[in-house]
Amino acid sequence: MKNSNKIRIVPLGGMREVGKNLTVIEYRDDLILVDCGMTFPGDEMPGIDIVIPDISYLVKNKHKIRGMVITHGHEDHIGAIPYVLKKINIPVYGTKLTLGLIQNKLKEHRLLGTAKLKTVSHGQKVRLGKLEVEWIRVNHSIPDSSCLAIKTPLGTIVHSGDFKVDFTPISGKPIDLNRLGEIGSRGVLCYMGESTNVLRPGYTMSESRVGETFDRIFSQTRRSRIIIATFASNVHRIQQIINAAEKFNRKVVLSGRSMLNVMSTAQRLGYLQVKPNTMIDIRDMNKYNPHQLVLITTGSQGEPMSALTRISNDEHRQIKLRQDDVVILSAHPIPGNENAVSSVINNLIERNVNVIYESLSEIHVSGHACQEELKMMLSILQPKYFVPCHGEIRHLKKHAEIAKKMGINKDNVFVLENGDCLEISQSEARMGKKVPSGQVLVDGLGVGDVGSVVLKDRKHLSEDGLISVVVAIDKEKKKIVSGPDIISRGFVYVKESGNLMSGAKKVVLKKVQDSLNGRNIQFNQIKSDIRDELRGYLFSKTKRNPMILPIIMEVKENS
Template identity: 40%
Template sequence: MTNGKLQIIPLGGLGEFGMNCMALRWQDDIVVIDAGLMFPESELLGVDIVVPDITYLIENKEHVRGILLTHGHEDHIGGLPWILSELNVPVYGTEFTLAYVEGKLEEHKMLDETELIEMMPGGRFTLGPFTIEPIRVTHSLVDCVALAIETPVGVVVHTGDFKIDLSPPDGKAFDLHKFAEYGKRGVLLLLQDSTNVDRQGYTPSEWSVKPRLDEIFSRTKKKLFFSCFSSSIYRMRIAMDLAFHHGRKVAVIGRSMVESSEIAQDLGYLDIPNGLLIHPGQIADHAPENVMVLISGTQGEPMSALSRAAVDNHKHARIAPGDTVLLSSRVIPGNEKSIYRVIDHLYRRDAHVIFDDGHAGLIHVSGHASQEEQRLMINLLRPKFFIPVHGDYRHLKKHAEIAQSMGVVDLAMVIEDGDVVELTRDDIRKTGTVTAGRVCIDSGSTADVVEDLVIRDRRHLSEDGFVIPILTINKLTGMVERQPEVISRGFVGGDPELIETARQVVARTLEESSAEEKADYGVIKEKIRIDLKRYIQKNTSRRPLIMPVILEI
């Protein structure tokens, strides 16, 4: 079929951030690297996640030997339930990555029928004509690997997400020696993470946040709310060490934060001293200066623990005047509005808020390599050919230019999702394309696939119609000026009695919401949508499109 040529076929992650998925093919054998998702832009109404179009893999399902995972972030493992519903193949990952995968597959009731195989850095294994060696790399998550794949035409190295951290908090350093060994033996192709190609210099070590965080801990007089990505195990470890050192008990709040910390404890990445952790219900039993709350919601997600705490709507997390809230994370582009909205709420509570404001000293470091580390990796491996991965087109283009300008690689090539690249020992060229693109999935279910947004919306409206709750809110007072109205069109079961009860559901949601929540349209719309969706589904088994409208007066 390929007559002695190796094919590289990206299906996601080249031309966008997220949705990372790449196929390597030699004749009748295919291995897939990563199976990620992407969170939708705001214009994709009603879509919860976006996954790669795997038509090519489905068409060749009898040739797919397995899925290799570089690490456990959503943009690398989040598409697995969807992909595995079409392809029943083994999944290979490190111990920590597979712990995340297990939780995800259990949620989708797919764990029992999926074969999960642990791979260890340095432990070589064979899949068809491919011999794979995972190599330890460092990132913002633990237990991450690059993949060195020996193929009949030469070695292909896929870095996964990485930065070069020689002293990470878990002591498992980036394996420079192994990369240098491969460089001496000869590398045909390097596929390298492009995320931070715009940043010059080096990305600091995870430890570099500790001095500034230590200073914040020592200055904080009341409760300290510490928020970071729930997958930032290193950051959680540093925060817990500092809490112990400063005599603070730790309460963990937020589902994702609780799950991650439990997995990290089970696998030995978090060594928590006896008596340090308290139940969230015990926060009030301790003096404020003796408590740290590790809380999820660093991106301002409307129903996250921090967003709810910021408007006094959390059972245990109460933010009082003088408390400190530390957001130890970066602002992901597109989330600025929701993050600053939460920060506004926190300031209204007279909390002291610390976020990435350019202050001297770091409260967050990236998990991705900057330009000098990217150059170092290229110099270590000295690949014949180079293809940048993970990023928008401008990142890929700039990365290829940097690699080419170093005089190490013969050819740096920019490719995008769906391109087919063929390699021999001496040549690399684009030879065609396969079907690639995005598949939109509604409500996180593997069943509700949206082939095309327009078709999906038309089908959704034609089957279940739509329901529009209309609220009139006074912007200054946050008061509801008149009774909410509920309008439905094309909604089967929209009899007057049901609509009247739906109106009461909306009214009750409003009554149970604080003035501040009502002034925060993102939160109030989401609360109304969830409550109304639950009521309508329960009483009619229908799923109309629910679009709350707020009239501001």
């Protein structure tokens, strides 16, 4: 048995990309999943809702899987869970808030009845076959975040999850460096470390810094309403807004579906400290004066349907902007969202609102470790092998470079890609055979039914539109019975296209008649001829290249 005494580390997502984190860790017949996330589609995937990892490797090895161990409740770590559970119903382990958020998700997918959710707390160990997983407290932009120490017969693997080092966090509990030090001192076989902020030197600021800024803004805003947009899952940020609201005698209103969902879960599970009369329902808002209110909304990323975007476009049913409102965007635009965020800011300013955003004031800090914190982790754990994870290739390589400078043997640092299989034995680590990996696109109810051909067509359609040509022919009589009819969409203004379309008709008519006069009438050939002729004609007239859909119907004409 070649693989018998090896640990296999197989990332199925999160390598050379940001999102859909999923790592498989195997020893003999025991396999566990670390996290199970989704990612948002890029510009090249129009119409796609979300992207999840290809899990054919998991389906093939389903008999070996002992469970899923989750580091925290962000979408890029939990978003694919319902899709995986639909195929393989394995137990899911995580901290209380993490499982609370997973529960909300499973409810939407009607999986609550069958799912096996197991709550763990920091410091607790769970045995999964020959593997034993311990959850260790870290700081991050969502409470209850953990890194994992996975004890195997060959040594301990530490997976960082997402983390930062915050000595003055809002919950009061910093990352458990003490326990990490203990684990480090006993020897770490392999460390998998997140790389999100590896390009940033120094340390990430403490979350409490933002609270100071809120205090300053609240104290300076005496007459106006305050509206703050942030991530719904950033419970500590929202706690700080609530603290400021209570200090300055304002009522808090929540707006946005995900904000209401996450907050009700967080409050129910005891992650928010709120005085009895602080929160009010949005319908009671008008009973208060502007200076008695703080609104907390979704939409810090300029998402088109979010509360803040609708407010900025005057399309929100309950919240209408007032001239002197103070609007705070307490978030950093995720790469790709910059234009959407700018456009929301401009719309707000257009309505004479006072907008405070990141480049103007300290109203956001990152949830991820910068270079010095990453070095701290490497130096506490002193792992034998190092695998940078969660990042684009530039992040992974930079993290690898830092690890080498910190003294890790350069042959023991592995920059992997999804589907790679790192095999660690007693004596060495090396790359094994790759496993299937990739992305599965979710579009409406379809999981994986949209692929590259469909996306290529969508791109083509979006850039040049289409022309549909229909002609009915009588094959026997070699005659056009009806048509050609031409319809276009997304190509040119119909009212300006008169000459162009009548020209196109002539081109098609001639081509079809020529084909009918030939010896061998083949529909596919006629279609391809129509396509070629029409493409040439339209390009010469417009320098555009619409998709051409020829349809030929065969009928027998009345004689």
